[in-house]
Amino acid sequence: MRSARQRLHTICGHVKWSKEHGRVNLVQTRSKVLSTDNINPFVKNMEYAVRGPIVIRAAEIEQELKAGKSKPFSDVIRANIGDCHATGQKPLTFLRQVVAICTDPDRLMDDPKYPADAKSRAKRILSGCGGQSIGAYSDSSGVRVIREDIAAYITNRDGHPCNPDNIFLCTGASDGIKTIMKLCMTGEGGNKRAGVMIPIPQYPLYTATIAEYNACPINYYLNEDNNWSLDIPELKRSIQEARSHCVPRVLCVINPGNPTGQVLSRENIENVIQFAKEENLILMADEVYQHNVYAKGSAFHSFKKVLTEMGPEYQDIELASFMSTSKGYMGECGFRGGYCEAINLDPDVKVQLLKSISAKLCSSVSGQAAMDVVVNPPTSSEPSYPLFLKEKEQVLGDLKEKAKMVTETFNSMDRMSCNVVQGAMYAFPQINMPPAALEEAKKRGVPADVMYCFELLEKTGICVVPGSGFGQRPGTYHFRTTILPPVEKLKEMLERFRTFHEQFLSTYK
Ligand SMILES: Cc1ncc(COP(=O)(O)O)c(C=O)c1O
Numbered sequence: 001m002r003s004a005r006q007r008l009h010t011i012c013g014h015v016k017w018s019k020e021h022g023r024v025n026l027v028q029t030r031s032k033v034l035s036t037d038n039i040n041p042f043v044k045n046m047e048y049a050v051r052g053p054i055v056i057r058a059a060e061i062e063q064e065l066k067a068g069k070s071k072p073f074s075d076v077i078r079a080n081i082g083d084c085h086a087t088g089q090k091p092l093t094f095l096r097q098v099v100a101i102c103t104d105p106d107r108l109m110d111d112p113k114y115p116a117d118a119k120s121r122a123k124r125i126l127s128g129c130g131g132q133s134i135g136a137y138s139d140s141s142g143v144r145v146i147r148e149d150i151a152a153y154i155t156n157r158d159g160h161p162c163n164p165d166n167i168f169l170c171t172g173a174s175d176g177i178k179t180i181m182k183l184c185m186t187g188e189g190g191n192k193r194a195g196v197m198i199p200i201p202q203y204p205l206y207t208a209t210i211a212e213y214n215a216c217p218i219n220y221y222l223n224e225d226n227n228w229s230l231d232i233p234e235l236k237r238s239i240q241e242a243r244s245h246c247v248p249r250v251l252c253v254i255n256p257g258n259p260t261g262q263v264l265s266r267e268n269i270e271n272v273i274q275f276a277k278e279e280n281l282i283l284m285a286d287e288v289y290q291h292n293v294y295a296k297g298s299a300f301h302s303f304k305k306v307l308t309e310m311g312p313e314y315q316d317i318e319l320a321s322f323m324s325t326s327k328g329y330m331g332e333c334g335f336r337g338g339y340c341e342a343i344n345l346d347p348d349v350k351v352q353l354l355k356s357i358s359a360k361l362c363s364s365v366s367g368q369a370a371m372d373v374v375v376n377p378p379t380s381s382e383p384s385y386p387l388f389l390k391e392k393e394q395v396l397g398d399l400k401e402k403a404k405m406v407t408e409t410f411n412s413m414d415r416m417s418c419n420v421v422q423g424a425m426y427a428f429p430q431i432n433m434p435p436a437a438l439e440e441a442k443k444r445g446v447p448a449d450v451m452y453c454f455e456l457l458e459k460t461g462i463c464v465v466p467g468s469g470f471g472q473r474p475g476t477y478h479f480r481t482t483i484l485p486p487v488e489k490l491k492e493m494l495e496r497f498r499t500f501h502e503q504f505l506s507t508y509k
Pocket of ligand 1: 171173324
């Protein structure tokens with residue numbers, strides 16, 4: 001027999017009971033407009049593994065440890081996300097000084113504790129801000145003097161001129177990438193959707209944005225057997241297969257690579273540009289790790305430089321390249337600073353791009369100030385140079401040591417192989433899964449790499465991301481780890497990892 005309350009709920013779901021002053025009342029409510037059945041389906045389709053279920057579980061374990069629950073480890077090591085400062089990296093003194101003075105010029109501009117070069121940088125930035133305040137909106141594309149500093153940095157880096165009008169500041173590189181990708185959408189559905197070529201494995205921002213914009217991912221596999229190189233026959237295969245169900249428009253390249261840690265050779269970049277020309281594609285070059293190159297013989301070549309040097313017949317290729325404050329030796333993820341340089345756009349398209357940026361007003365001006373310091377660091381004749389150099393070299397030196405340590409350690413483990421971490425901040429080792437582990441994963445209804453990573457987390461407190469979150473060739477199993485924990489912590493992490501891996505293999509032998 002149903003109660004009166006149940007009957008009422010059946011009749012009108014929007015009537016709620018409340019008890020007040022000892023009396024039972026009926027309160028008129030309305031049902032939610034949004035449910036997961038009716039929200040934007042493209043948002044529902046988005047996935048972002050780097051902050052996915054394994055990370056939620058890691059946070060729960062941290063709480064359990066805090067509450068005194070006994071575990072075979074005393075802390076969680078978060079090697080799931082490229083968040084440098086969260087893993088212990090210290091901010092660069094000079095960058096913080098400049099941003100601090102920009103933020104509080106009345107008190108700090110005359111403070112003798114702050115060096116003259118930090119003050120002159122801050123003055124220059126503030127001179128470009130409305131009311132000399134970083135609290136004012138900037139031009140939509142960013143503070144003019146900062147764009148000039150970025151252009152000078154690019155000119156100096158590449159040895160070719162850069163026009164500040166081709167640059168816009170953004171809220172982290174993520175925002176710039178989304179802005180350009182949005183511009184490339186066709187506005188149509190079905191097989192007229194824009195096709196976006198992305199590497200597999202990829203940084204999940206790309207698949208998430210493609211899903212959000214209802215575009216069509218065109219997956220090209222990186223060649224794991226050749227240190228994750230980008231092979232032209234594979235690009236050709238993927239675009240040919242995609243033609244029947246979308247309109248290929250964009251080719252995204254991440255160099256140095258995330259999650260794969262490779263650095264593309266100049267020849268490889270030339271071939272990619274040639275391919276983009278032949279296939280009439282817009283190039284998006286994600287170069288946020290341009291300062292993170294460690295391996296002997298590897299060097300960063302910007303797409304802009306290579307394209308410029310390939311000759312006049314390549315100067316019609318539309319190229320957007322992206323940089324960030326979040327990576328390099330700065331690791332200032334929270335400032336959300338970034339820029340995009342877009343070249344060879346049709347002038348009318350540039351107007352439309354600017355309009356779409358204007359609708360967001362501007363990116364955070366403190367993020368822009370941080371970006372300015374990245375492109376305009378102390379020079380050898382300035383007072384802050386020695387400390388700046390020491391801090392920069394410390395971070396990059398440690399990363400280099402850790403890149404080597406991680407590669408060697410994973411390669412020394414049975415049934416594990418890891419390409420050389422040439423750059424960026426990650427390793428993407430492959431686990432040669434024992435058949436019994438594959439069977440067990442099947443029984444549990446989860447991919448084997450997910451099972452591996454969850455067991456690793458539960459038994460050791462190490463949080464890494466399963467390879468399936470980035471994409472991998474079917475039948476292969478990987479995980480991504482950052483190389484960010486401090487050297488001693490990373491050593492400890494790798495020891496915990498080795499013990500776990502040996503136990504895993506003996507369990508499933
Ligand atoms: C390849 C790549 N591109 C873009 C981003 C986003 O950077 P930002 O913090 O500047 O948005 C990341 C962050 O990890 C990344 O790895």
